[in-house]
Amino acid sequence: MKKTVKRGYIVNSAVIAAVYALCIVLAATLGREGSFKLILAPSIWQCCYLILLASSLNLVLGFMGQLSLGHCGFMAIGAYTAALISLAFQRAGAYDDKSGPVFLAILFLCIISAGLLAAAFGVLVGIPALRLKGDYLAIITLGFGLIIENVINNLPFAGQNGLAEGSAAASLYATGLGFGSTDRVTYLWAGIGVTIISVALMFMFIRSKYGRAVRAIRDDEIAASASGINTGYYKVLTFAFSAFFAGIAGALYACCNSSLSTASFSFTNGSILNSTFVVVMVVLGGMGSLTGSVVSAVIMFILNYQIANGAWVDALPGFIQGVFTYPMLVYAVVLIVIIMFRPKGIFGTYEFSILKTPGDLVRLFKRQGRGKKSAGKEAAAQ
Amino acid sequence: MGEFLQTLFVGLRLGSVYALIALGYTMVYGIVRLINFAHGDFIMVGGYTLIFTVPLMTAAGMPAWLAVVIAIAVCALVGVLVELIAYRPVRRKGTNMTALITAVAMSLFLENLAQAIPAIGPNPIIAGQFFASGGFRVAGVTLDYITTYTIVVSAVVMLLLYVFTQKTKMGRAMRCVSEDKSAAILMGISVNKTVLSTFAIGSGLSAIAALMYVAQYPKVYTTMGSLLGLKAFVAAVAGGIGIVPGAMLGGVVIGLVESFTTSYINSSLTDTFVFLILIIVLLIKPAGILGKNVGEKV
Numbered sequence: 001m002k003k004t005v006k007r008g009y010i011v012n013s014a015v016i017a018a019v020y021a022l023c024i025v026l027a028a029t030l031g032r033e034g035s036f037k038l039i040l041a042p043s044i045w046q047c048c049y050l051i052l053l054a055s056s057l058n059l060v061l062g063f064m065g066q067l068s069l070g071h072c073g074f075m076a077i078g079a080y081t082a083a084l085i086s087l088a089f090q091r092a093g094a095y096d097d098k099s100g101p102v103f104l105a106i107l108f109l110c111i112i113s114a115g116l117l118a119a120a121f122g123v124l125v126g127i128p129a130l131r132l133k134g135d136y137l138a139i140i141t142l143g144f145g146l147i148i149e150n151v152i153n154n155l156p157f158a159g160q161n162g163l164a165e166g167s168a169a170a171s172l173y174a175t176g177l178g179f180g181s182t183d184r185v186t187y188l189w190a191g192i193g194v195t196i197i198s199v200a201l202m203f204m205f206i207r208s209k210y211g212r213a214v215r216a217i218r219d220d221e222i223a224a225s226a227s228g229i230n231t232g233y234y235k236v237l238t239f240a241f242s243a244f245f246a247g248i249a250g251a252l253y254a255c256c257n258s259s260l261s262t263a264s265f266s267f268t269n270g271s272i273l274n275s276t277f278v279v280v281m282v283v284l285g286g287m288g289s290l291t292g293s294v295v296s297a298v299i300m301f302i303l304n305y306q307i308a309n310g311a312w313v314d315a316l317p318g319f320i321q322g323v324f325t326y327p328m329l330v331y332a333v334v335l336i337v338i339i340m341f342r343p344k345g346i347f348g349t350y351e352f353s354i355l356k357t358p359g360d361l362v363r364l365f366k367r368q369g370r371g372k373k374s375a376g377k378e379a380a381a382q
Numbered sequence: 383m384g385e386f387l388q389t390l391f392v393g394l395r396l397g398s399v400y401a402l403i404a405l406g407y408t409m410v411y412g413i414v415r416l417i418n419f420a421h422g423d424f425i426m427v428g429g430y431t432l433i434f435t436v437p438l439m440t441a442a443g444m445p446a447w448l449a450v451v452i453a454i455a456v457c458a459l460v461g462v463l464v465e466l467i468a469y470r471p472v473r474r475k476g477t478n479m480t481a482l483i484t485a486v487a488m489s490l491f492l493e494n495l496a497q498a499i500p501a502i503g504p505n506p507i508i509a510g511q512f513f514a515s516g517g518f519r520v521a522g523v524t525l526d527y528i529t530t531y532t533i534v535v536s537a538v539v540m541l542l543l544y545v546f547t548q549k550t551k552m553g554r555a556m557r558c559v560s561e562d563k564s565a566a567i568l569m570g571i572s573v574n575k576t577v578l579s580t581f582a583i584g585s586g587l588s589a590i591a592a593l594m595y596v597a598q599y600p601k602v603y604t605t606m607g608s609l610l611g612l613k614a615f616v617a618a619v620a621g622g623i624g625i626v627p628g629a630m631l632g633g634v635v636i637g638l639v640e641s642f643t644t645s646y647i648n649s650s651l652t653d654t655f656v657f658l659i660l661i662i663v664l665l666i667k668p669a670g671i672l673g674k675n676v677g678e679k680v
Binding site for chain 1: 487
């Protein structure tokens with residue numbers, strides 16, 4: 001590893017750790033307040049799984065250049081795995097209330113196994129990816145997502161009405177992972193921590209030898225294989241790796257929701273959590289920029305939340321309010337406009353780094369200033 | 383035997399509707415190499431046009447199904463507009479991937495635009511009757527009129543389409559553009575005009591499919607085209623996308639798989655089997671049943 005790269009890793013992880021610690025302390029002090037407990041903490045949980053979902057899809061879509069339209073299927077696998085494992089432990093009497101080291105161990109076991117099972121299915125999807133690409137692969141992944149949804153609905157122990165049906169009298173909320181509002185604040189550190197570690201792992205993956213190989217496959221598959229890259233191996237690996245983090249996102253989803261239903265993980269639905277919308281987030285942030293995925297997931301969440309609940313919406317003229325009743329309409333137009341005028345997304349392939357970003361920002365502003373000045377000169381000359 | 387025949391007829395009926403929709407997918411894909419995800423939503427447009435024009439037709443003393451003529455015109459117009467406003471500018475600048483994402487966005491847009499229109503709204507609308515009920519008995523099973531009409535009409539439409547692509551000047555231009563775009567330009571074919579007419583014809587076909595589908599399941603809602611379109615697309619890919627007879631074959635295969643799964647295995651697992659068939663077909667023949675595997679040139 002080069003010395004500058006190493007220094008970058010050390011500085012960035014130190015700063016992130018400090019910010020993380022600050023957040024946790026803030027959460028611990030603010031945690032008893034009503035609005036933090038009821039609004040901010042659930043929002044942070046939702047941001048966490050959206051971030052994970054978007055950045056894990058970016059590995060396949062942005063870095064490998066293969067469109068996957070069934071990404072929420074992996075999330076569904078993760079969510080159901082985590083929920084069912086925790087329910088099984090609860091019924092075996094391993095824990096009663098959601099506290100203590102045993103529950104913590106089970107929580108992390110659930111998260112890890114959700115990721116692993118999703119990764120196993122990722123390998124299954126990756127195998128068709130060896131023979132197919134582009135449009136054909138997109139349709140296979142779409143079909144795979146639908147199959148997962150359909151099969152889970154038909155499982156006797158998961159059921160169409162979420163986990164309430166078929167799993168004795170126990171709904172997820174009371175006994176399994178599903179956190180109430182107090183638990184959401186208590187375990188906020190776990191959710192944020194898991195998200196930070198996962199994004200860091202993905203970042204390291206794309207910067208490593210593996211990531212370079214994957215990007216080479218995206219740019220020119222034939223040239224990559226001629227240079228000795230085993231394209232099949234890397235494709236399956238990336239699919240599995242991406243599915244792993246989608247599974248973890250699913251586990252986080254199972255933690256912060258009171259019930260599960262496959263409708264939340266379908267191809268399209270009314271909310272912002274579906275396979276199509278994850279693609280929107282990745283494209284908006286920039287295909288090939290994890291920073292972009294993280295930022296656009298958060299932006300999209302805030303926008304969606306504000307359109308649905310914000311007080312300022314009531315102050316708008318009636319026509320715009322009418323349009324905002326159908327936020328998906330707005331997002332579709334935004335997506336089309338972005339594709340037309342900035343196909344690279346907000347960030348393109350740019351990645352955030354504490355050492356470089358301030359300098360880059362200064363340069364960006366300087367260049368814009370110069371652009372304005374020269375434009376002014378031209379106008380004066382005319 | 384009776385149940386088998388009944389299932390077979392249901393499968394053929396479903397298959398004919400899928401084939402009509404799949405034709406639209408396959409023609410557009412053949413000519414611009416783009417999966418038109420919004421195609422399923424053209425069915426929804428057709429369905430709503432039928433709902434609104436059938437009362438006019440009956441008031442004018444004409445049979446209800448004649449409304450399909452207006453539906454075809456509206457669908458063709460929507461198809462042409464989508465191509466002009468969204469697909470063409472993106473295709474000129476972007477890659478295949480950006481075009482595909484635009485198509486997904488367009489589908490989202492149409493579905494939600496329909497919901498935002500006050501006359502349509504988010505709730506399903508129940509359609510009236512298009513054809514006389516009843517039917518005739520064949521070998522111990524009742525073959526109702528709707529099933530017969532569906533199968534016959536789509537067979538005729540497909541035959542016409544086949545003759546059109548093989549014999550007419552415009553049809554030959556379409557095949558030419560899909561084979562080699564730059565050679566087509568050199569031969570004096572206007573590519574843009576050809577692409578537009580392909581979109582118009584493909585979308586018009588989806589209006590006929592909407593008539594047949596709504597006649598059987600009289601409920602129209604904004605997301606009705608979503609799953610229907612996906613299955614039809616599966617049919618087009620399974621048969622070999624870009625090939626007109628492939629879409630017909632694929633449609634019938636998917637329809638039969640669906641109806642036989644429903645009656646002999648489990649009605650709630652039909653989607654799984656439909657997509658499993660697709661995955662199996664693509665793994666064995668990556669270009670579809672009738673498709674030819676073309677090696678990649680460096």
